[in-house]
Amino acid sequence: MYPNAKGDNQSPIELHTKDIRYDPSLLPWSAGYDSGSAKTILNTGKTFRVVFDDTYDRSMLRGGPLPGPYRLRQFHLHWGSSDDHGSEHSVDGVKYAAELHLVHWNPQYNTFKESLKRRDGVAVIGIFLKIGREKGEFQLLLDALDKIKTKGKEAPFTHFDPSCLFPACRDYWTYQGSFTTPPCDECIVWLLLKDPITVSSDQVAKLRTLLSSAENEPPVPLVRNWRPTQPLNCRMLRASFK
Numbered sequence: 001m002y003p004n005a006k007g008d009n010q011s012p013i014e015l016h017t018k019d020i021r022y023d024p025s026l027l028p029w030s031a032g033y034d035s036g037s038a039k040t041i042l043n044t045g046k047t048f049r050v051v052f053d054d055t056y057d058r059s060m061l062r063g064g065p066l067p068g069p070y071r072l073r074q075f076h077l078h079w080g081s082s083d084d085h086g087s088e089h090s091v092d093g094v095k096y097a098a099e100l101h102l103v104h105w106n107p108q109y110n111t112f113k114e115s116l117k118r119r120d121g122v123a124v125i126g127i128f129l130k131i132g133r134e135k136g137e138f139q140l141l142l143d144a145l146d147k148i149k150t151k152g153k154e155a156p157f158t159h160f161d162p163s164c165l166f167p168a169c170r171d172y173w174t175y176q177g178s179f180t181t182p183p184c185d186e187c188i189v190w191l192l193l194k195d196p197i198t199v200s201s202d203q204v205a206k207l208r209t210l211l212s213s214a215e216n217e218p219p220v221p222l223v224r225n226w227r228p229t230q231p232l233n234c235r236m237l238r239a240s241f242k
């Protein structure tokens with residue numbers, strides 16, 4: 001049904017860190033987010049998504065491997081049925097409990113839809129979540145989930161700057177890939193952050209209280225929303241750090 005999903009540049013992938021070369025030409029990246037651009041939080045039936053106003057250059061990602069500034073459109077999360085898996089990418093065989101994706105698009109292509117047709121149309125920051133101490137900033141999101149329990153529910157979610165979720169270290173791996181959900185367009189410059197953030201087991205458990213079913217349907221927990229890893233093929237991964 002989705003021909004792109006059979007392409008040679010699919011995501012996620014397995015990262016084998018000893019095979020990834022340091023590229024000294026990779027610049028540091030920076031995010032300048034306007035907390036006023038956060039609009040709503042939505043249960044898509046596959047994940048929850050926080051949606052931002054991207055009608056002008058408000059919340060922007062710059063630098064790194066990117067050819068110009070990119071606009072933040074949404075972020076969402078992938079998780080599993082238990083704490084020992086849930087991330088989409090794996091690092092040296094390790095799967096994290098969850099993976100956060102911040103989706104930005106290149107306004108040079110005028111619309112989000114048009115950017116999906118370009119190799120450098122979209123930039124996604126991927127952040128791994130590992131189990132440990134509770135993270136206060138993450139709780140702001142979790143507290144909103146009760147309002148969007150079932151598929152299709154949406155609630156206001158404003159005054160939120162997602163850079164509060166970033167790890168302190170900005171080191172990253174980068175490669176050319178795709179969306180991990182259909183139609184899996186191959187338009188993504190990935191920036192996968194080397195350092196995970198830490199959240200508690202209880203916090204990840206809260207994600208599993210979301211339902212993939214609609215309000216009037218028998219309840220089905222939303223617990224497996226990660227795509228298995230895909231072949232690397234001829235692609236090159238680069239590291240911003242030694």
Ligand SMILES: [Zn+2]
Nearest residue numbers: 076078101180
């Ligand atoms: Zn994702």
